Amino acid sequence: MVYLYLTSQQGLAGLHTLCIGLGMRFREDGFKVGYLKPLGNRYHQEEGKVTDEDAAFMRRTLELEEELSDICPVVLTPKLVNESLKDGAGDLLARVREALSRVERGKDLVLLQGAYTSQQGRMLGISAFELVPALGAKVVLVERFNDAYLADNVLLARDRFGEALLGVIYNMVPANRESLVRELLVPYLERHGIPVLGALPHERHLASINVADLARLLGGKMLCGEERGGAMVEDLVVGAMSQEHALSVFRKRRNFCVVTGGDRSDIQLAAMEAGASCLILTGNLYPSSIILGKAEEMAMPVILVSEDTFTTAERAEMIIRSARTHEESKLQVLRRLVREHVDLERLYVLAGLMASGSGV
Numbered sequence: 348m349v350y351l352y353l354t355s356q357q358g359l360a361g362l363h364t365l366c367i368g369l370g371m372r373f374r375e376d377g378f379k380v381g382y383l384k385p386l387g388n389r390y391h392q393e394e395g396k397v398t399d400e401d402a403a404f405m406r407r408t409l410e411l412e413e414e415l416s417d418i419c420p421v422v423l424t425p426k427l428v429n430e431s432l433k434d435g436a437g438d439l440l441a442r443v444r445e446a447l448s449r450v451e452r453g454k455d456l457v458l459l460q461g462a463y464t465s466q467q468g469r470m471l472g473i474s475a476f477e478l479v480p481a482l483g484a485k486v487v488l489v490e491r492f493n494d495a496y497l498a499d500n501v502l503l504a505r506d507r508f509g510e511a512l513l514g515v516i517y518n519m520v521p522a523n524r525e526s527l528v529r530e531l532l533v534p535y536l537e538r539h540g541i542p543v544l545g546a547l548p549h550e551r552h553l554a555s556i557n558v559a560d561l562a563r564l565l566g567g568k569m570l571c572g573e574e575r576g577g578a579m580v581e582d583l584v585v586g587a588m589s590q591e592h593a594l595s596v597f598r599k600r601r602n603f604c605v606v607t608g609g610d611r612s613d614i615q616l617a618a619m620e621a622g623a624s625c626l627i628l629t630g631n632l633y634p635s636s637i638i639l640g641k642a643e644e645m646a647m648p649v650i651l652v653s654e655d656t657f658t659t660a661e662r663a664e665m666i667i668r669s670a671r672t673h674e675e676s677k678l679q680v681l682r683r684l685v686r687e688h689v690d691l692e693r694l695y696v697l698a699g700l701m702a703s704g705s706g707v
Contacts, residue, residue, distance in 0.1 A: 348455075348456070349455070350447075350457050350459055351513075352459040352478070353460055353487050357496070358464045361553070363460065365489050368684065368689075369689070370408065370409050371408070374409065378700065379454045380458060381450045381457035382406070383450050386421050386422075387422040387462075388462040396415055396416065398415045421473060423471075431470055440473055440478070443473060444482070447482065456698070459482075476507055476508070486511050487513055488500075488512060488514070489515075497532060501515045501536060515541060519547065521549050546688060547684050554667065555580055556579070558576050558624060559573075561625070561666060562650045565650065567627065575648050579674075580603065587656065597620075603623055606656055609628040609631070609651065615642075616638070619641060619645060626647065627650045627659060629652055629659045631651065631652070632651075
C-alpha cells in the first residue's frame with residue numbers, strides 16, 4: 348500500500364487543489380484511490396456531523412464510500428484545543444491509524460492531505476512531521492512560489508522528512524518567474540537531490556470564488572442580484588478614492604468586487620459602470636434607492652455587511668486567496684494543469700506505483 352502525504356510548509360499553497368487534481372488523475376489512470384485528511388482544519392457540518400470541508404468535498408469528488416469520521420478522523424475544534432491544553436489530546440495517532448486501516452481497504456494508494464502547514468497539529472501529536480514516519484508515508488511537498496523563500500522551505504522539508512520526501516510541486520508560479528523556476532530553481536534543487544515533480548503556473552480562475560459563497564463567508568446579506576450568485580470574483584478593490592480615479596482603476600481589472608461604504612454612491616456607480624462582479628457595502632449602511640434600483644436593473648449582486656471597510660477588505664481578500672476548487676469549470680482547468688505541468692510518470696516511479704494502475 349502506498350500512502351502519499353501532501354503537505355505544505357507555508358500554507359495557502361493550493362494543497363487541497365493539488366489533492367483534487369492528483370486524485371482525479373490517479374483514478375483516470377486506473378488506480379483505486381483512497382483519501383484521508385488526518386487533521387481537519389476547515390470546520391464544516393454535513394449529514395449532521397462535524398467534519399472538514401475539504402474532506403467532505405473529496406469524498407463526493409472521488410466517490411468514496413467510507414464514513415466522514417474515517418475520511419477525517421480528527422477535527423480541530425475549540426473544544427479539542429481546550430481539552431488538549433488542559434489534560435492532553437489523548438492518543439489521536441491511534442485514531443488516525445484506525446481510520447486509515449478502513450480507508451485503505453481495496454485501494455492501490457491513499458492520498459493524505461495535510462492541514463494548513465506541516466507544523467499544524469504538533470500540539471496534538473499528529474502534525475505531518477509526526478504522522479509521516481508513524482504511517483510510513485511518502486511526502487509530496489506543495490509549495491506556493493515565493494521569492495522570499497525560493498528553495499528554503501523545500502530544503503527545510505528535506506531536512507525534516509529525509510528520504511520520505513519524494514519531491515516538490517511548485518504552485519501558482521507567476522508568469523514573470525517561470526523562467527527563473529525552470530532555468531535556475533529546478534536545477535538547483537535537483538543538484539541537492541530533491542526532485543521537482545511539477546511547476547504549475549498561476550491560474551486566476553482557480554484563485555476565485557463565486558459571489559454567493561463570498562457573501563455567505565462574509566456573513567453578509569444579499570440585497571439584490573441573487574440570480575448572479577454564481578459569478579466569479581478573482582480580485583478585490585477598496586473603493587476609497589475619487590470617482591474619476593476609481594473608474595480608471597476599475598477598468599484595469601476583471602472579475603473584481605468593490606468594497607466600499609454604503610454611503611459612497613459615486614464609487615458604487617463607478618463600479619457598476621466598470622462591470623464589477625459585485626458590490627460589498629460596509630458599515631451596515633444601505634445604499635440609496637437610486638443605486639439599489641440600478642443594481643437590480645443590471646442584476647448586479649449587492650452584499651451588505653456590518654463590519655468596517657478595512658476589516659471587510661482584509662477578510663474578503665483572505666477568502667478569495669483561500670477559495671476552494673469546487674466549481675466544475677475549475678475542475679476542468681485543474682485537469683489541464685495537472686496533465687500539462689506535473690511529471691506524473693516520474694511521480695509514479697518514485698512512489699512505486701508503476702505496477703498498480705492500468706493507465707501507465
